[in-house]
Amino acid sequence: MKLLRIDSSARRNAVSRQLTGHFAEAWLNEHPEGEILERDLASTPLPHITDEFVQAMYTDPAARTAAQQQAIALSDTLIEEVLAADTIVIGAPMYNFSVSAPLKAWIDQIVRGGKTVLFGPAGPEGQVKDKKVFVITTRGGAYRPGTPTERFDYQEPYLRHVLAFIGLTDVTFIYAENQKPGPQAEVAKAAAIAQIAHHAAEQSSSLV
Numbered sequence: 071m072k073l074l075r076i077d078s079s080a081r082r083n084a085v086s087r088q089l090t091g092h093f094a095e096a097w098l099n100e101h102p103e104g105e106i107l108e109r110d111l112a113s114t115p116l117p118h119i120t121d122e123f124v125q126a127m128y129t130d131p132a133a134r135t136a137a138q139q140q141a142i143a144l145s146d147t148l149i150e151e152v153l154a155a156d157t158i159v160i161g162a163p164m165y166n167f168s169v170s171a172p173l174k175a176w177i178d179q180i181v182r183g184g185k186t187v188l189f190g191p192a193g194p195e196g197q198v199k200d201k202k203v204f205v206i207t208t209r210g211g212a213y214r215p216g217t218p219t220e221r222f223d224y225q226e227p228y229l230r231h232v233l234a235f236i237g238l239t240d241v242t243f244i245y246a247e248n249q250k251p252g253p254q255a256e257v258a259k260a261a262a263i264a265q266i267a268h269h270a271a272e273q274s275s276s277l278v
């Protein structure tokens with residue numbers, strides 16, 4: 071079993087990084103033989119896609135120029151990491167009502183026409199199947215349904231849509247909201263840790 075852990079906060083001691091750490095620990099308890107691959111998008115930033123990248127995406131691999139091959143090689147590696155994983159956990163801080171730029175850069179590398187999504191007569195068909203995804207989102211405010219700010223959440227709807235676009239439809243969100251300084255922050259973080267433990271136990275009961 072393989073877990074791919076993605077972190078995308080700019081902050082070293084980020085709440086999302088602490089929570090993906092809890093998740094990885096709980097997952098390893100349930101899968102002692104499992105392997106964890108960590109991709110910290112802040113400590114090893116990904117490049118933005120380029121003209122050569124886009125040309126490579128629409129060129130038969132055998133016909134790509136050396137520059138095109140070079141531009142798309144990292145994307146191939148990142149896609150292999152996704153395809154090899156059974157479970158993916160994504161630490162996703164809310165930045166300016168959406169995802170952080172490092173997470174968007176990762177998405178631009180792994181959402182690839184002709185590879186992770188194919189376009190047929192019935193429309194786009196995601197090729198990344200049979201994986202569980204957990205998104206651990208940290209936010210200064212609160213955006214859950216029923217809050218006055220729910221309409222400003224451009225993070226969860228976007229992530230759900232783009233992940234489903236490549237076939238990742240089994241997606242569970244774990245929320246640590248209200249992380250602005252104040253008494254609610256620790257309460258929300260503790261609730262997220264409890265949710266992580268609950269999902270880890272759920273995974274172990276689905277194994278028996």
Ligand SMILES: Cc1cc2nc3c(=O)[nH]c(=O)nc-3n(C[C@H](O)[C@H](O)[C@H](O)COP(=O)(O)O)c2cc1C
Nearest residue numbers: 079084085086163164165166167208209210211249
């Ligand atoms: C650049 C930046 C933009 C942010 N934008 C938002 C925002 O739009 N909405 C919000 O609720 N919190 C926002 N926050 C607060 C963070 O979501 C919050 O501090 C969260 O805990 C950050 O996650 P982390 O601890 O995993 O880094 C922002 C923080 C930063 C640094």
